Structure formats: C-alpha cells, structure tokens
Amino acid sequence: MIRIENLGKNFTLHNQGSAVIPVMEGANLTVSSGECVALTGVSGSGKSTLMRMIYGNYLAQTGHIWVGDTDVAKAEPREILALRRETLGYVSQFLRVVPRVPTLDVVAEPLLAIGTPVDQARDRARTLLAQLNIPERLWSLSPTTFSGGEQQRVNIARGFAHDYPALLLDEPTASLDATNREVVLSLIEAAKARGAAIVGIFHDEPARNRVADREVDVTGYTPGLAA
Amino acid sequence: MSDYNFAYLDEQTKRMIRRAILKGLAIPGYQVPFASREMPMPYGWGTGGVQVSAAILTPDDCMKVIDQGADDTTNAVSIRKFFEKTAEIETTEATNAASVIQTRHRIPEEPLREDQVLVYQVPIPEPLRFLEPRETETRKMHSLEEYGLMHVKLYEDIAKHGAIATSYAYPVKVEGRYVMDPSPIPKFDNPKLEMAAIQLFGAGREQRIYALPPYTKVVSLDFEDFPFEASKADHACDLCGADAAYLDELIIDDAGGRMFVCSDTDFCQTRRAAGHIGAQGAPFEEAAQ
Amino acid sequence: MTPLLQVRDIAKFYGHRMGCTGVGFDLYPGEVMGIVGESGSGKSTLLNCLAGHLVPDQGRVMFDTRTEGPRDTVTMSEPERRMLSRTDWAFVHQHARDGLRMGVSAGGNVGERLMAVGARHYGDIREQAVDWLGRVEISEDRIDDRPSAFSGGMQQRLQIARNLVTGPRLVFMDEPTGGLDVSVQARLLDLLRGLVREMGLSAIIVTHDLAVVRLLADRLMVMKDGHVVESGLTDQVLDDPQHAYTQLLVSSVLQV
Numbered sequence: 001m002i003r004i005e006n007l008g009k010n011f012t013l014h015n016q017g018s019a020v021i022p023v024m025e026g027a028n029l030t031v032s033s034g035e036c037v038a039l040t041g042v043s044g045s046g047k048s049t050l051m052r053m054i055y056g057n058y059l060a061q062t063g064h065i066w067v068g069d070t071d072v073a074k075a076e077p078r079e080i081l082a083l084r085r086e087t088l089g090y091v092s093q094f095l096r097v098v099p100r101v102p103t104l105d106v107v108a109e110p111l112l113a114i115g116t117p118v119d120q121a122r123d124r125a126r127t128l129l130a131q132l133n134i135p136e137r138l139w140s141l142s143p144t145t146f147s148g149g150e151q152q153r154v155n156i157a158r159g160f161a162h163d164y165p166a167l168l169l170d171e172p173t174a175s176l177d178a179t180n181r182e183v184v185l186s187l188i189e190a191a192k193a194r195g196a197a198i199v200g201i202f203h204d205e206p207a208r209n210r211v212a213d214r215e216v217d218v219t220g221y222t223p224g225l226a227a
Numbered sequence: 228m229s230d231y232n233f234a235y236l237d238e239q240t241k242r243m244i245r246r247a248i249l250k251g252l253a254i255p256g257y258q259v260p261f262a263s264r265e266m267p268m269p270y271g272w273g274t275g276g277v278q279v280s281a282a283i284l285t286p287d288d289c290m291k292v293i294d295q296g297a298d299d300t301t302n303a304v305s306i307r308k309f310f311e312k313t314a315e316i317e318t319t320e321a322t323n324a325a326s327v328i329q330t331r332h333r334i335p336e337e338p339l340r341e342d343q344v345l346v347y348q349v350p351i352p353e354p355l356r357f358l359e360p361r362e363t364e365t366r367k368m369h370s371l372e373e374y375g376l377m378h379v380k381l382y383e384d385i386a387k388h389g390a391i392a393t394s395y396a397y398p399v400k401v402e403g404r405y406v407m408d409p410s411p412i413p414k415f416d417n418p419k420l421e422m423a424a425i426q427l428f429g430a431g432r433e434q435r436i437y438a439l440p441p442y443t444k445v446v447s448l449d450f451e452d453f454p455f456e457a458s459k460a461d462h463a464c465d466l467c468g469a470d471a472a473y474l475d476e477l478i479i480d481d482a483g484g485r486m487f488v489c490s491d492t493d494f495c496q497t498r499r500a501a502g503h504i505g506a507q508g509a510p511f512e513e514a515a516q
Numbered sequence: 517m518t519p520l521l522q523v524r525d526i527a528k529f530y531g532h533r534m535g536c537t538g539v540g541f542d543l544y545p546g547e548v549m550g551i552v553g554e555s556g557s558g559k560s561t562l563l564n565c566l567a568g569h570l571v572p573d574q575g576r577v578m579f580d581t582r583t584e585g586p587r588d589t590v591t592m593s594e595p596e597r598r599m600l601s602r603t604d605w606a607f608v609h610q611h612a613r614d615g616l617r618m619g620v621s622a623g624g625n626v627g628e629r630l631m632a633v634g635a636r637h638y639g640d641i642r643e644q645a646v647d648w649l650g651r652v653e654i655s656e657d658r659i660d661d662r663p664s665a666f667s668g669g670m671q672q673r674l675q676i677a678r679n680l681v682t683g684p685r686l687v688f689m690d691e692p693t694g695g696l697d698v699s700v701q702a703r704l705l706d707l708l709r710g711l712v713r714e715m716g717l718s719a720i721i722v723t724h725d726l727a728v729v730r731l732l733a734d735r736l737m738v739m740k741d742g743h744v745v746e747s748g749l750t751d752q753v754l755d756d757p758q759h760a761y762t763q764l765l766v767s768s769v770l771q772v
Contacts, residue, residue, distance in 0.1 A: 014760030015767065056749060058756040077735050077749050078544050098709075098731060099702045112713065358619075371595045373602075375632025379617075379624045382631065385638055386621055386660050450638040 001166055001197035002031040002054065007063035007073070007221075009053060023049055027063070027221040029199075033165070036188065036198040038212035041219040047201045048093075050218055051168050054199065055090045056080040067166055085113050090168045091159035095151040097144050103129065104139045107157045114162060121161075128157040131183055149175045160187050167191060169200040173207045185210055234281040234314040240264055244282035244436070248427060251438035256401030257369070258352050263434040273306060273331060274431030276348035280310065280329050283344060283427070289317040291325035296333040296473070296490035303331075322493050332395070334416040336472045336494040339424035341441060347410045349430040352437065354398040354408040374406050377448060385453055397455075400446045407437065409445075415459045415473045420445040462487040465507040467498040518580050520545045520686060520718050521566075526575035528561050535561035536742045539575070545685065548712060548719045550733030550750060552726060552765070558742035559722045560690060566720060567607055567688045568597045579604075579686070602632050606679035610691040612671035615678070616663045622649060622674055623659040629682045648677040652707060669700035673707065680711060687712075687719040693728055705731050726769050730754060738762045 007027035013019045024046050031037045039047040052058040054065055056072045065072040070083050084090070089110070098106070104125050111121035129139060132153040138146070143154045152175050159167065169188070173181045181204075188211045192198060202208035208215070232238065240262075247261040266274040284290065290310055294303040298320040306329060307318050319325050322337040329346040339345060355365045358376050368374065377398055384392040397414040401407050409420055410428060420426070426439040439445065449455040463470040465486040472494060474487040486507050489495035499508065519542040528535040536558035543549055553559045564570040566577055568589055578586045582604065589597055601607065609615040616625055626645040627635070635641050646656050652673040654666075663671050672692065679687065692708065693701040709732060712719060721732060729736055729750055736754070737747040738761065746759040757763045 011756075012758070014763050052755070057751050059748075059752060059758065078547060080749060081547070081734055098706070100706050358617075367598075371598060373598065373632060375602075375628055375630075378631040378636070379620055379628050382627055382638065382641065383621060383624050386623060386642075451636050452639050 001033045001068065002029070002199065003064075003066040004029040004050075004054070005064045005066075007050075007053065007065060008061050009049065009058065010061055022223045024053075024221050025223050027218070029216055031166075031197040031199055033195040033197050034192050035214070036192055036200060036212050038208045038215045039199065039201050040208075040215050040217050041222070045219045046222045047218055048170060050221075051090075051170055051199060051201065055084070055088065055168055085110075086162075087164060088166045088168070089159050089162065089164035091156055091170060091172055093170045093174065095143060095155040095158075097142065097151070099144060100142055102140045103134065103143050103146075103154055106143060106154060107161055110158060110162045124161055125157065128160060129154075131187070132157055133180055133183070149177070149180070152176065153180060156184055156187070160191070163191070163194060163196070165196055167196050167198045169198060171201055171203060173202065173204050181207065231313040233286070234284045234310065235267075236264065236278065236281045240278075241282045244278055247436045248279065248282065248438060251427070251436050252425070252440050254405070255439050255443050256399075256405030256407040256437060258435040258437045260434055261436050263431045266431065267309075268305075270432035271350070273302065273329075273348040275429030275433075275436070276329050276331070276346050276431075277306060277309070277429075278431060279346045279427050279429035279436060280327060281314075283346075284310070284314050284316060284327060286314070286316060288326045289319050289324055291319050291322060291328045291493075292330075293328070293333065293335070293491075293493075294331040296335075296475070296494075297492045299492065320493050321497075322491075332411045332413075333473070333490060334412055334419045334422075336469075336489070336491045337497075338419075339422050341423045343424040345422075345424050345426045347412075347426065347428045349408070349410045349428045349433075349435070352408060352428070352430040352433050352435040354396075354406050369405060372404065374400075377406055378450070381448060381450065381453075385450070391449065391453060391455075398448050400448060401439065402444050403446075406448070407445075413459070413473055414447070414455075415457045417445070417447045417455070418457050460487060463505060464489045464495060464498075465505045467495045467503045467508060468505040469495070469498055469503070517544060518586065519543060519578075520547075520580050521720075522576070522578040522586065523566065524576045524578075526562065526565055526572050526577070528558075528565050528570060528572045528574075534558075534742045536565070536739070539744055541737065541747065543686075543718055543720065545718055546716050547735060548717075548721065548733045550729030550736045551720065551722045551739060552724060552729055552736065553739035554724060554765075556741070557739040559739050561742075562739070563688055563690055563720065563722045567605065568601060569607075602629055603682050604684050604686065606684040606687045608672075608675055608679055608687065608689040608692050610694045612663070612668065612675045615675040616671065618662065618664050621660045621662055622654065622666075625663065625674060625678045626681055629678065633682065644681060648681050649674075651711070652677045653703070667700075669696055669704060672696065672704060676704075676707070676711070680715065680717075683715065685716075685718060687717050689719060689721040689723075691723050691725075692721065693723070693725065701728075708732060726754065726766070738765065 004027055007024060009024040011021045041047055053060050060073040067083060067088050070079055104122055107125035108121040134153055143151050156172055172184050185207060244261060247259045251259045266277055268274060292303045292307040294300040311318055322335045327344050331348045353365055355376060358380055359365050381391050395413045396408055396411040397417055399407055399409055423441050425441060428437045447455040460474050462474055464474060466488050469489055472489045475490045477486050477488055479486055521543040524540045526539040527537040539562055551559045565572040572590060577589045579589050580586050623645040626648050627641040630641050649659060654670060654673055663674055693704055733750045736750040737744050740761045746753055746762045754766055757766050
C-alpha cells in the first residue's frame with residue numbers, strides 16, 4: 001500500500017547564508033495493507049519529517065513515495081488533494097483549530113469532503129466522540145477552548161472518521177489517560193483489521209508494542225546521525 | 228416668405244436632423260445622437276421637439292401644439308406662434324385636422340392616423356440614467372442588451388410601495404430589443420404607443436433623437452406577478468363625462484373643492500360640442516370661447 | 517478531467533514597468549488557489565487580468581465554458597465576457613462598495629443578477645434573495661435596507677450573496693477580508709469555506725494574509741516583483757518553503 005524508495009531530502013535555508021541541511025538519504029520502507037509500522041529513532045532523527053513527506057506536506061528531493069498508485073513525490077497538487085481526501089489520512093500531533101466551527105462538524109468534515117450526506121457524517125462523528133469520551137455538551141462548541149488532551153481526542157476522531165486505506169499517526173496517544181489510550185489503540189486495531197496500512201510514531205513503548213507489527217529505525221536514513 | 232429659413236433652421240441642420248430621424252426609425256427605440264442647435268428658447272422648454280418639428284415640416288402641413296394635453300398653455304401658445312412666424316404654416320387645435328402634432332408629456336386621446344406625425348418633447352432620454360449615472364456604461368448596456376438594472380428599479384418600487392410606483396415615464400421595451408423612455412407621459416398613455424402614426428422623440432439638451440415607426444411593438448416592463456396596469460383616477464370628466472380619458476385634477480376653491488377635467492382640451496371640447504355633459508358641465512356654448 | 521481554467525504565459529506591462537509576467541497554471545473544479553505576495557508583487561494585476569478587468573499584453577486564459585468547451589477569455593468578444601462575469605464568474609472586491617449598488621436595497625442587490633439573466637417573477641426573486649441573505653447570515657428583516665446602513669462585515673457578506681446567487685463556478689476574490697475586524701474576518705472566512713465546499717466552487721484568492729490562505733486555499737502561488745517564485749499545495753509551501761522569498765515571508769508571520 002505504501003512504498004518508499006530511495007527517499008532523500010535537504011532543507012536549504014536561504015536566509016541563513018543558504019545553509020543546506022540534508023535530513024534524509026536513501027530511505028526505503030514498505031507497508032502492506034493491514035500492517036502497522038512504527039517509526040523509531042532519537043528525537044530529531046526525522047520520524048515526523050518522513051511522515052510529512054508521505055503526506056506531501058514536505059517536498060522530497062530524490063526518490064519515490066508510492067501510496068497506492070500515486071507517487072506523492074512527483075504527483076500534481078490535485079492528485080495529492082484527492083489522495084488526502086479519499087485514501088491517506090493523517091493525525092498530526094496538534095489539532096489545528098478553525099475558529100467558530102463546532103467540534104461535531106470538525107470531526108464530520110472528512111466525510112463531508114468525500115460527499116457523505118450531512119446526517120450520516122454527523123452520526124459517525126457522534127459515535128467517535130462518544131467512544132473517545134468527549135462529553136456531549138462540548139460537541140456544539142469549537143475546540144479552541146478545550147484542554148490539550150481533549151483537542152488531541154478530537155483530532156483523532158477526525159482522523160478516524162473516514163475509513164482511510166492508509167493512515168499516518170504522529171504520537172496518537174500523547175496526552176491521553178489510560179482509558180482513552182485504550183480507546184485509541186482499539187481504533188488502530190480495528191483499522192488494521194479492515195486492511196488499512198498504518199505508519200505511526202509512538203514514544204509510548206507499551207502502545208507501540210501493542211499495535212506495531214514492525215519497527216523501522218529512521219536513524220539509518222539520517223545523514224549525520226548514522227554511523 | 229419670412230426673414231427666416233423655412234421653420235427657422237438652416238437647410239444643412241435640417242438635413243443632419245433628418246438623417247438622425249431616419250436612423251432612429253430604422254432602429255426603433257435606439258437613441259441617435261445629434262448636434263442640437265442653439266434655439267431661441269432655453270433648454271428645458273422643448274428645444275428637442277422644436278428641432279424635430281422644424282426638420283420635418285413642409286409648407287402644406289397643419290400643426291397642433293399641446294402641453295400636458297392643453298393647446299392654451301403659455302408654452303403651447305409660444306411654440307405654435309413660433310412656427311406660424313418662421314414657417315407660415317396653418318395651425319389648429321383640432322387633433323384630427325393636424326398633420327404634425329408636437330406634444331409635451333401627453334398623447335392625444337383621439338387615435339392618430341397613418342398620415343400624422345407625433346413629435347414628443349423629451350427631458351431625459353436615457354431610461355437607465357437614474358440607476359447608472361455613467362453614459363459610457365449605459366451605452367454599453369443598451370448595445371449588449373443588459374437590462375437587468377431596469378427591473379431592479381421596478382423591484383425596488385414593489386419592495387417599497389407594494390406596487391410598481393412609476394406613474395409616468397414608464398419604461399418600455401421596443402420590438403423586443405431596446406428599452407426606451409417614452410418621455411414623461413402618464414403610464415395611462417403607454418398602451419397608445421402602439422399606433423398608426425409615426426412617433427418622433429427629441430431631446431435638445433441631451434442631444435438625442437429616437438423614433439417609433441407605425442405599428443411598432445411597444446411593451447411596458449413589468450413582473451409576471453405584478454403586471455402593468457394603465458391606471459388613471461377613478462372618475463369621469465366633470466365637464467364632458469368621459470370616463471376613459473386621462474384627467475387633470477383641479478382645485479377650484481380654498482375649501483377643498485375639486486373637479487376632474489379631461490387633460491386633452493380638444494378631446495373634451497369635441498365631446499361637449501357633440502352634446503356630452505359631465506357632472507359639473509354646462510351645455511356647450513360657442514360664444515363662451 | 518478538463519481543467520476549469522488554464523492560464524498560460526500571462527504578462528502585463530504598464531509602459532516599461534512590468535506588472536506581472538510568465539504566469540501559468542491549471543485550476544480544476546472545486547480547487548481554491550491562493551495568490552500571496554506583498555504590495556507591488558503583481559498579484560492584483562494578475563487577478564484583474566484573469567477576471568477580464570485588464571487586458572493582458574500576452575497570454576491565454578482558457579475557461580471551460582458550459583456550452584462551448586474551453587474558450588480563451590482574453591480574445592473573447594466583450595458581450596460574451598460580460599455575460600460570463602454575470603453568470604459563471606463572480607468577483608468579490610476588497611471594498612464592498614465597489615461590488616454593490618449602494619443606492620439599491622439588499623434584496624435588489626441580490627436579485628440583480630437574477631433579473632439580468634431574465635428572472636421576471638417578483639415573488640420568486642424575493643424568495644431567492646431571502647434564502648441567500650440567510651446563507652450569508654444576514655437577517656431576513658434587512659432585505660429592504662440599503663447597504664449604506666450595513667456594517668463593513670455585513671456589506672462584504674452581501675457582496676458574496678450578490679455574486680453567488682447565479683451559481684457561478686469560478687470566484688475571484690481580491691483581499692476579501694481586508695479592512696475587516698478580526699472577529700468579522702473569522703466569520704467571513706468560515707462562511708466562504710462552507711460555501712466553497714457546498715457549492716463545489718473554484719476560487720482564486722489574492723491576499724497578503726497567510727492565515728487566510730491557510731484556511732481557504734488548497735494551493736498557493738507566491739509572487740514577488742511580478743513573478744511567481746513558488747507554487748504548490750498550501751500546507752507544503754507554508755511548512756516547507758523552498759524559495760528564499762517564501763522562507764522570508766513565512767518566517768515573518770507573527771505567532772499569536
């Protein structure tokens with residue numbers, strides 16, 4: 001489902017004397033449907049960078065990123081937009097909040113974007129929010145005033161609203177208590193069971209051990225850190 | 228022959244105006260620019276109508292001049308005298324005896340014939356002017372047939388007054404193409420715009436001439452659910468009893484007494500001569516003239 | 517899929533001064549393209565060239581018309597272009613006054629485009645006007661008020677309603693939130709997001725405010741001195757800027 005070949009990336013900081021910082025070289029990775037791969041490595045080793053590159057948020061200088069039939073590294077913007085809508089989901093570490101939109105609609109949005117009828121989309125959103133223990137009285141409020149943990153759970157609900165064939169999860173259990181951690185892990189397991197290919201970053205070792213089928217250490221792909 | 232050119236204007240000017248008239252007749256409702264001349268009356272006193280009349284009069288014509296339907300107001304009298312002096316033509320007050328009728332703001336009640344010409348005095352020829360002040364823009368709107376704004380004006384009327392409040396200078400669509408201002412005639416007169424006579428419109432200050440050939444299709448603008456109504460006061464003429472003519476309301480004393488009288492003086496007179504008497508009328512007396 | 521708009525090689529000069537040059541991109545149905553840059557970057561010039569307000573000195577703007585397939589709007593006749601801008605296109609001005617008739621009621625403003633394409637039933641027109649005023653969150657009882665009696669934010673929302681009533685497929689916006697209070701901006705952007713998604717609109721938005729493009733635009737073009745220096749997905753251009761100027765722009769934004 002996801003196949004990364006010889007991926008490389010540099011950052012060129014023009015406003016700091018054009019310093020060129022290589023952050024990735026020769027990365028290879030394959031993730032099959034129903035498989036969860038955990039990215040590991042020390043902080044700053046490029047785990048989030050790799051994830052953002054798969055999503056198309058960061059540009060790749062060399063190599064290929066195949067998600068299904070699309071090479072994200074070379075695709076047209078509209079192809080990536082379509083991919084993000086239908087195929088590739090991303091739960092980032094922080095919820096980017098749009099002011100004034102109620103939580104229910106924040107979670108329902110991915111479904112609305114693919115044309116799901118409003119009522120159906122909202123029903124699914126309600127189910128997920130209930131599962132993640134967000135009190136119903138908060139559903140009509142914007143998440144701007146929620147706590148970090150609550151925002152993270154809204155973020156996760158949004159990521160799981162649509163059954164993406166491929167999912168990227170960046171620290172999905174951070175800031176969560178034991179109960180909610182359990183809910184998120186079972187959501188991940190359910191996604192695997194229906195055939196999703198998942199790439200995740202889990203600093204939480206027990207969580208990682210529970211859902212990851214494989215671990216990939218990205219230190220080997222980071223120039224300056226390897227060897 | 229008088230000291231003037233026939234009907235005051237020189238022959239070159241008359242030629243220029245006639246060309247404009249012909250163009251106007253060829254494109255019904257389209258405003259043709261023309262080089263309006265200095266006339267011996269100020270702008271706003273009918274210079275457009277006078278120039279058009281001057282350009283079309285021949286020595287055999289018989290001319291009638293009315294102002295708000297009456298032959299005897301100052302303006303009508305002045306213009307009639309003007310042409311008597313400069314063209315030495317016959318003049319009349321009888322509608323059916325005239326071959327050229329110059330009018331300010333009314334159409335005679337008596338239906339006109341194919342051998343007659345009706346010349347209108349026009350203040351503002353552009354129907355869109357009050358909504359769109361730019362001449363450059365209104366010219367484009369006419370040429371591209373962009374008339375949505377005209378209906379906006381009618382929409383605003385209905386929103387504000389519950390009905391289309393425009394009661395005079397009611398805009399019309401000519402032959403399904405140009406929107407035209409028929410000059411400030413009451414909307415009651417709009418249906419008469421489809422007639423057998425030639426109609427010419429002259430605006431002296433604004434320098435435009437437009438025309439309606441005989442039997443041209445003229446439709447007053449409206450909405451499907453607010454159709455056009457040629458309405459008038461719900462009275463009959465107090466002098467001659469006519470109930471289908473446009474009436475003027477006259478205050479006759481300081482106690483609020485009023486009477487309604489036909490605005491078309493010749494029409495009223497003709498009816499009274501034929502024996503019709505209204506609620507406040509006396510039998511017609513030749514001597515009373 | 518045919519692109520809704522194919523722009524090639526657009527250039528506009530003011531005498532010897534260059535307004536913009538070498539601009540080309542494809543826009544697909546449902547995509548929102550942001551154009552950012554500072555004052556003098558050429559972004560407004562570009563927008564006006566695309567929307568037919570200025571004639572470019574060079575280049576093509578191929579719009580996929582409903583009835584005749586892709587047509588070059590630069591060489592189109594003026595009547596056709598004017599018809600297009602009343603039906604399939606919309607233009608939201610920075611100052612609502614430029615996009616509204618201040619002497620006409622709110623209902624009349626919204627109804628004008630309908631009447632311009634032949635609507636002749638007062639009741640229907642008014643009903644549609646009420647519907648649209650509701651969608652832009654203007655209370656129904658303001659339908660007969662003049663825009664001069666509205667606040668800036670309301671005027672802008674009225675402008676949007678007026679433009680969208682004929683269901684255009686492409687909306688051009690020039691600094692749609694410029695000059696509005698922050699809370700009013702938020703409300704307006706929210707409204708635009710919803711409408712864009714609901715109506716499947718494509719839009720080209722010119723702004724100097726990066727937060728606006730983050731929220732509304734799928735794709736982004738960065739302009740400097742009349743050239744497009746970088747383009748791509750909005751989040752990619754803002755999170756991983758490649759060009760020196762983009763990097764400067766992004767790093768200059770204050771974090772609140």
